[in-house]
Amino acid sequence: MKIENQLRADVLTDALPYIQKYHQKIVVVKYGGNAMTSDELKDYVMKDLVLLSLIGIKIVLVHGGGPEINDMLARVGKQPKFINGLRYTDQETMEIVQMVLAGKINKNLVAQLEKNGGKALGLCGMDASMIQAQKLTGPDDLGFVGEITQINPEPIFTALDQGYIPVVSTIGIGDDQQSYNINADTAAAKIAAALCAENLILMSDIKGLLLDKDDESTLVQSVHVSEVPRLKQQGIISGGMIPKIDCCVEAIRRGVKRSIIIDGRTPHSILIELLSKEGVGTMFY
Amino acid sequence: MKIENQLRADVLTDALPYIQKYHQKIVVVKYGGNAMTSDELKDYVMKDLVLLSLIGIKIVLVHGGGPEINDMLARVGKQPKFINGLRYTDQETMEIVQMVLAGKINKNLVAQLEKNGGKALGLCGMDASMIQAQKLTGPDDLGFVGEITQINPEPIFTALDQGYIPVVSTIGIGDDQQSYNINADTAAAKIAAALCAENLILMSDIKGLLLDKDDESTLVQSVHVSEVPRLKQQGIISGGMIPKIDCCVEAIRRGVKRSIIIDGRTPHSILIELLSKEGVGTMFY
């Protein structure tokens, strides 16, 4: 389609106030779900991040990788083990997780950002002991599933200062140099807090918070964190939404300005979210 | 008009390679003609410049101001004097020129850039002896019309380093501290050369170079400087085009990468020129 010059100019000038708002600000993007498995959507996201980086927004990309880990486990013939519905991470599984996240997905994302003209550097939580962790305690022993004890943001700041987009795999490292499997949403929230980020953006496979979960037209565009307990009580925030929204709230409590859940299935959702007045998801503030 | 998100995203991502190309590069824009006298067009230009500045292009704005000088001369009852068709600049006229350019137009442009969210600083060639000049020699004595002897780019670099858009009035200063009236196209070309700019953009009231000057569809999109003499001989470059194109050629000879004549009457012409593959004027390289 041929776009008219006038329209082209309108779009660009509409973006002006948003470019000003995020100038030299840090935005942490948690990337996962369908946006990561569809090649077409992945290409859109990479292009968007390079664009945002070039116009002066400091992007930090935090990624997960569930499906590819499952594939690899299957290839080595590893039987998954679940305890009360939660996956148990033994040493062999942990090794696969580390290889797939830090060796495959991370470096492939770096390559795709570079291909689109960005400058990117892949890091994992073991580098410079960036994500310090310990064994997650709880009713069940989940093996090497970890919880974060401290974030060392130095290597991310170094990368941002040199103009790189840091791409982060959420593997934690214990005092005993054991590596731990860390939930990527949680890690993104803690990293955003440690960086005093302007925004935390969680890409997911839902539209955002819906008053009626079967009707996308009931999307809630913004929620003050103080309303979250009531929304949980009313059952509007429920199921898989709960941990995601807890991350959003946690990040804001620790100093991040805004946390946003956006729909990664919509092409260019992150670009639209940051550079237009059209919110495409639910913003917590 | 409501613009679709998809379209919005397409326009923004289309701009990506151009944003990369001009990242941290210096672009000198000579601003004049209708784009300066129409309030609507002026507003578009200011918005465009702030946008370009925010996405990492180092914009230097050089302006003229013929019509407002004439208005002011009329208000003080000054009779224009012409010698062989060229305006004679006596001491009183020079004083009015200086006041209108450096006091009125320059500062109003600064205010409009600031209003649109830019950071701007107004300078004239007398500041830090930036545009050093001497009396123009020629068959006729034109009074205080000057020609540039040297450019001191230091204050412009200082302003750019601090993130300002420098706005420059083209008043020259002689060894005797006499101020001189300097042609703004020529000054823009020399400033672009002294800054080793990537682009020199001359905004004018024509489409660009036309093979048939009555038919806008005959626009020449790009010209190698070596072809200019032939185009002059053939009469395709003629009349008022000659000095403008000479400025373009001169800038390229002194190290500027591209000089472009664009039509300031088209809204957002400068944005389209820099951020899309659609050229809107004639580029010399």
Added chain:
Amino acid sequence: MKIENQLRADVLTDALPYIQKYHQKIVVVKYGGNAMTSDELKDYVMKDLVLLSLIGIKIVLVHGGGPEINDMLARVGKQPKFINGLRYTDQETMEIVQMVLAGKINKNLVAQLEKNGGKALGLCGMDASMIQAQKLTGPDDLGFVGEITQINPEPIFTALDQGYIPVVSTIGIGDDQQSYNINADTAAAKIAAALCAENLILMSDIKGLLLDKDDESTLVQSVHVSEVPRLKQQGIISGGMIPKIDCCVEAIRRGVKRSIIIDGRTPHSILIELLSKEGVGTMFY
């Protein structure tokens, strides 16, 4: 007159403790009155400022321009309008004020400092929204007479860091980008405060504070700000002295170390004031 080498050396070495005292300190000079209208006195002031700048004092020159504004208003046939004795500034007058201050006087001062070997840069309050202002509120509507709401000292610090003498025209800028006429004494005091200046020097056409206003031998050399209310009560501070001394007091309250009213009619009064033990006016501390 031939000055003996010995005497020459005595004068220079006498200046030593004062050069030490002001080393790398900021001194804001409000320049106006006779020292500005007499060409000979102006030349002395420019030489003094360049000298002070070279020996390591960071000079900021703030200027007014009443008489030249009146001349220009007369030339365009503008009838002055007064309300209860105060000048009303309509839009047309404001435009003339801006042109004369920022276009003529400011740039001519820059040129004269440069001629004497200084490095100077002309700025007005509109540059980088340096002097933010709003309409002055009061019993009478005085048009575009403004009062300062905030000072952005960044462009002055940038200029000082690069070794320039910033020359400042006191035009304010409103949120609506309307320019406002600002009293130069007041602006100098607020700028001195925003810069944490060592000294504020107001050049005027009086000897300083006199106990008997008809006897210059009754000059008061220094006044503690706490004594000002009593001196007003006694009528020793009266008439046109009141606003000037209020500026001095205000500057000190906001952190300036000393405010001094000196007689601009005495040649080199500023040099003598800063570099010898002879005070030439009245110092508030």
Added chain:
Amino acid sequence: MKIENQLRADVLTDALPYIQKYHQKIVVVKYGGNAMTSDELKDYVMKDLVLLSLIGIKIVLVHGGGPEINDMLARVGKQPKFINGLRYTDQETMEIVQMVLAGKINKNLVAQLEKNGGKALGLCGMDASMIQAQKLTGPDDLGFVGEITQINPEPIFTALDQGYIPVVSTIGIGDDQQSYNINADTAAAKIAAALCAENLILMSDIKGLLLDKDDESTLVQSVHVSEVPRLKQQGIISGGMIPKIDCCVEAIRRGVKRSIIIDGRTPHSILIELLSKEGVGTMFY
């Protein structure tokens, strides 16, 4: 064993001239072979590198990983394919190579350096397009085996400047963002050249160059690069030694001061090599 203080002091002061010699110099260590597979030897190497880093030597660690790649290929049931004795790297194999090198070995080395008190950062040739490569051309198609076209040393310099030990996996990246399998010795030599390193150290499973390959007492301690062709002709350099020594020679030709082949099976061989007059291998200069 209790070491006498006197002896302790003797060893430390003996090291003094070597510490001076390598102060702030870059040393690239290619790490592989037995020193990498034995846990005890690995621990020695990690301690040595941290020590060298702390006393002011800028260490860059380049690693290979043959055995672990083979293990992983076996675990996914991948049949190795050889062409004229050379391993063919198909897309699936390449993916495993990338995961094992960049995800497992690299990050585990980082963790062990951190555990010993070092600061380490893991990178692979895909990060910031550090190792640019193309398909290796030759008589046989070996799949995604690559040869280096260019090294971008920027991320290594950034890491060194921040006090990190960069740990580098030798995966190359093509223009088409295809990742390539790169020989680690070759990559270490090219990286050393791009960094203008002082030393390139290749850890291997041999004593060094032996005149009689069955008699370790015939170790040649130093060889001038000009002697290499003769030594090849005489058959003293032969077999698997040839590519290693070619890397040493290549590095020296491109500006590295010394290339050394050391025996990684000897504990602390790298420490002894750098900090004592006892060479433990063969030095090319």
Added chain:
Amino acid sequence: MKIENQLRADVLTDALPYIQKYHQKIVVVKYGGNAMTSDELKDYVMKDLVLLSLIGIKIVLVHGGGPEINDMLARVGKQPKFINGLRYTDQETMEIVQMVLAGKINKNLVAQLEKNGGKALGLCGMDASMIQAQKLTGPDDLGFVGEITQINPEPIFTALDQGYIPVVSTIGIGDDQQSYNINADTAAAKIAAALCAENLILMSDIKGLLLDKDDESTLVQSVHVSEVPRLKQQGIISGGMIPKIDCCVEAIRRGVKRSIIIDGRTPHSILIELLSKEGVGTMFY
């Protein structure tokens, strides 16, 4: 003696945790006594200091010089004068003290550090008014014996930042520019405090604090400053130990982490003290 490589490596790796502990930390060494008069011991100390400096410890060397001052006084036929057992420093003696300390010993130490490959710069308390002093007050007039009023650490920081080992003669300077004889232990303690040093090391001719002063096996390895008063009461700290230990305590009170009295008669005592777990003296903390 030929040291085995394995042993060599053991010693070096044993030093690793200590090198980490003192990395970029400031250690002030007071150098005097036998370690200064024996040429062999002096050579050991110089080598140790250069080694410590190269591995990243910021060494400041403060020296005394009693014996050489006595020699010079004897050579000029000056009779020593004592008051209640304390040396009286008249103007002539003071001059000799200054010459011997700042001209002879200081510069010879600098030369020996340079000879061993260090970078050294000699300073005395008069440079940049580094050690400001006044006449010591007390029951007896001791002439130009001074007590420190203030330390200006700037020249030491400047030297350390440039990579020099500053060598400091403890001559004080009064407001009247009179030079004063200052006790070197006291000066070292105050300098260590002003620099917020990690360690203060006083080299002396005793093993350290002994429970039984005739039995070196009763050496106390570490003492908390709170225990000092009791140890004095018990007579364990007595005689010449008192002022030295007071200096140690004073330094710790003002922010130094550890003060250590070591035996300068033991070769390489300072190296052993800093780089091994074997303390060689008494540490106060």
Added chain:
Amino acid sequence: MKIENQLRADVLTDALPYIQKYHQKIVVVKYGGNAMTSDELKDYVMKDLVLLSLIGIKIVLVHGGGPEINDMLARVGKQPKFINGLRYTDQETMEIVQMVLAGKINKNLVAQLEKNGGKALGLCGMDASMIQAQKLTGPDDLGFVGEITQINPEPIFTALDQGYIPVVSTIGIGDDQQSYNINADTAAAKIAAALCAENLILMSDIKGLLLDKDDESTLVQSVHVSEVPRLKQQGIISGGMIPKIDCCVEAIRRGVKRSIIIDGRTPHSILIELLSKEGVGTMFY
């Protein structure tokens, strides 16, 4: 005497062009002769140097010390030994030279500069191996008289950058760490060259170069270096003038702009020389 304000201002403004000329330039002053032995003259010189330093000239003070060395030699009962009229410097003499220059004169000069409000740092050629020297070769063995082999200007630049006046004793240091007696005029010339100084000023006890050595009115104010050979041939440059003028010429050959011989017996001669159009000696250019 009371100096009139007008006169005071005239002197200060007369100095303006000279202050501009030497702004941030390095001036090396060789200080010796009567200006150093008379307390009154010494005080003038110190005040002058502090003043020049404060107004932005980078002063380096190089001093000699013949008379005080002779005094000290006499005090220790050392018999001078001459060979063909040149003083022989044995080890004992060298030690006295070092003590007197680096310990007494140097530090006393530092104290006097500090007393007058300057910031000063005393250095000798042994510091940081600043003046590298070897035994002077010639027909006679003069003991430890040295000739300069290299100047390491780093410590002087460091001191100037921190705002100090470096005060330099001209003791050289050999490869063997032997200290050498170096002629101060020669050292000043070489230091000036190594610093690319603007001026080298040699203070002496003569008016400058006189055409008739008995008539001070025949002073030559400036000499081009190319004229020196002819002036030597004519006997106008003769005797003790020859080595001084050779130093001047040597400095200019190596890049110093001007070398000046001034009369240290005239109060404030250096101030007059640098800050007025009255030259007070002979300038070589």
